[in-house]
Each structure stands twice: as structure tokens, then as C-alpha cells.
């Protein structure tokens with residue numbers, strides 16, 4: 309099964325200033341404290357970390373977006389409750405990270421309202437969408453406060469859990485790491501559950517697919 313989606317570009321940046329509890333400056337002022345990294349940025353090899361030469365061809369943004377969109381990803385809805393209100397955001401930049409301690413990571417645009425809530429210390433839940441739940445992916449990719457109004461969910465451990473998902477994690481914010489126009493949120497897993505029979509929803513080239521084993 310395949311359906312079109314048109315809300316795929318989550319690379320737009322914003323200007324939320326903040327620093328995390330482990331001292332990473334999510335504004336990028338780390339450049340000032342790390343002359344080596346600043347030199348690497350000036351030399352055009354920031355992020356390579358191994359001193360290799362920059363690519364000879366200039367990077368074309370459309371090629372970059374097209375190439376990255378060709379990587380199939382799971383689709384998650386990351387939820388929290390802030391000021392007594394539930395909030396939800398569609399996130400495909402989700403990955404497992406560490407077993408000991410048990411960590412996952414998500415990358416959120418600096419313009420994300422959810423990011424502001426996590427920066428203020430809110431815990432978060434990760435709902436791994438099942439095949440057939442693409443409408444949820446679309447709904448939670450919108451902006452606004454009431455994205456969960458028409459979504460079936462219930463509260464677990466103080467966090468919104470969406471019905472019939474393929475997997476569920478509860479997390480505390482472990483660290484916030486700057487990542488260009490995004491911030492990488494490291495989450496310490498405090499609880500998890502998977503529905504073994506459920507197939508996940510996949511996102512690939514701006515379209516949703518039901519995974520078939």
C-alpha cells in the first residue's frame with residue numbers, strides 16, 4: 309500500500325536559544341569554546357571529524373534532500389504533556405542508541421514546539437506507528453495545540469500513548485546535543501513495550517508504505 313504525503317520537509321530551522329544540562333550549547337556557541345572545531349568549520353569539513361577533504365563538487369540542496377528522502381524510516385509520534393496539555397509531533401529521525409544506559413535519540417527542528425517542551429524538562433513518549441496509521445503521521449505533522457483532539461489515545465505513566473501502535477517507549481531527556489538546524493534529543497528509556505504482531509509504517513521518498521514481511 310502506498311499513499312502520498314506532502315508534509316515531508318522538516319529541515320526548516322528556527323532560533324530557539326538554549327544550552328543543555330551537559331554543557332552542549334545548542335546554539336552552536338561551542339564553536340567559540342572549541343577552536344579546532346571552528347577551524348574545521350572554516351575549512352569546510354565540519355562534521356567529518358576525520359580530517360578528510362571536503363567533496364570537490366558543491367553540494368546541491370535538492371540532491372541532498374532527494375538522497376536523504378530515499379532512506380526508508382519508521383514513523384513515530386513523539387508525545388508529551390506540557391502545562392497539562394497533551395502534545396504530539398511526527399518524527400522519523402528516531403533511532404536506538406545505547407543499551408547501557410538504555411538510550412534512544414530523536415532529532416527535532418529548532419522550530420519544533422515539542423523541542424521547546426523537552427528543553428523545559430518534559431518527559432516524552434515514542435509511539436511507533438503501525439501499518440495503516442499514515443493519517444496519524446499527517447495529523448501530527450501539523451502545527452498547533454490540538455493535534456491529538458481526534459486521535460484515540462490514553463495516558464500511561466503521565467504520557468499520551470496512541471492506540472494500536474506497533475511499539476511504545478517512555479523516556480526522560482538525558483541530553484540535548486546541537487545538530488545544525490536540529491537538536492538531537494537523547495532519551496533515557498524508562499519503559500517500553502512492543503506489539504509483536506504489528507507491522508510498522510514506513511516513510512520513503514515522501515510517501516507512506518505499509519511494511520510487509
Ligand SMILES: Cc1cc2nc3c(=O)[nH]c(=O)nc-3n(C[C@H](O)[C@H](O)[C@H](O)COP(=O)(O)O)c2cc1C
Nearest residue numbers: 318397398399400401416417420421422449450451
Ligand atoms: C513523515 C514525517 C517525518 C517527520 N520527521 C521529523 C523529524 O524527525 N524531526 C522534526 O523535527 N520534524 C519532523 N517532521 C516534521 C514535523 O512533524 C512538523 O514540522 C511538525 O509540525 C512539528 O510540530 P511541533 O512544532 O508541534 O513540534 C516530520 C514530518 C513527517 C510528515
